[in-house]
């Protein structure tokens with residue numbers, strides 16, 4: 001059976017910069033990994049609206065680019081994955097695009113980003129060194145997999161800084177660690193180290209900081225060797241229950257993507273174009 005196991009490269013990864021961004025770095029590897037790095041280490045990679053817009057643009061490119069099979073989301077440097085919303089641009093109505101933009105109407109740009117990540121039909125891997133705190137913690141939860149360095153620290157801070165995320169920040173966390181533990185995380189605002197997070201099921205593996213990218217790339221390469229559409233359907237299947245009707249819609253439309261190439265579906269299309277009666281009787285009514 002060993003002959004059926006695909007050879008996975010262990011060569012060092014080479015990243016090529018893509019696009020022109022201010023708050024993130026966006027890179028591709030030739031084998032099909034896209035890497036998005038939040039590049040604001042001076043604020044522990046906190047996100048402002050511009051950061052979220054740029055992550056979203058990079059995710060759109062990664063989704064639409066058929067050469068990309070897996071996406072890595074990370075933060076610049078060893079100190080933080082992401083420390084959540086940039087508190088310096090937090091206004092009374094959400095996060096403002098410009099600091100001190102009096103009267104400007106803010107919003108939570110990150111809400112739409114969470115949905116985009118859930119719907120994106122390719123695996124997203126959080127590569128976490130240092131702090132994943134507040135909205136940064138929710139970002140790693142929304143990723144499909146999390147690889148943590150041994151210096152990673154996880155936690156929610158909302159009740160300490162006068163905010164809360166009752167969306168995926170609550171529901172997905174409870175789904176992953178259980179309701180009691182999720183309430184502890186939100187009600188006490190403690191920090192948890194990488195091994196505690198692993199024991200809770202919040203991270204997939206913990207590795208020494210020096211090995212973080214190598215290990216993450218290895219996991220990506222293993223996924224790249226697998227059927228992309230099977231991975232797509234598995235992601236949609238997990239989310240079908242968790243995301244309710246929106247999750248079922250994604251899974252159903254994925255099924256439609258396959259059905260379009262089926263002779264039965266093509267018969268309907270061709271009959272319409274030829275203005276003839278479709279001959280569906282030639283297709284089996286499957287048991």
Ligand code: S0N
Pocket residue numbers: 042043044046079083084085086087088108110111131133134135136157158161163164165166
């Ligand atoms: C991450 C922490 C624990 C790191 O501590 P450390 O290593 O001691 O570093 P510091 O000296 O504290 O920080 C270094 C510099 O970075 C700045 N900084 C850090 N985090 C932020 C931040 N989030 N915003 C702005 N600046 C930040 C420090 O100020 C410091 O700067 P200098 O050197 O100039 O002094 C520690 O830093 C920490 O606890 N950070 C704050 C964590 C936090 O409060 N995060 C925000 C939580 N809220 C959200 O994330 C919002 C989420 C959201 O958008 C949302 C979405 C949907 C629904 C609701 C919400 C919601 O509002 O919650």
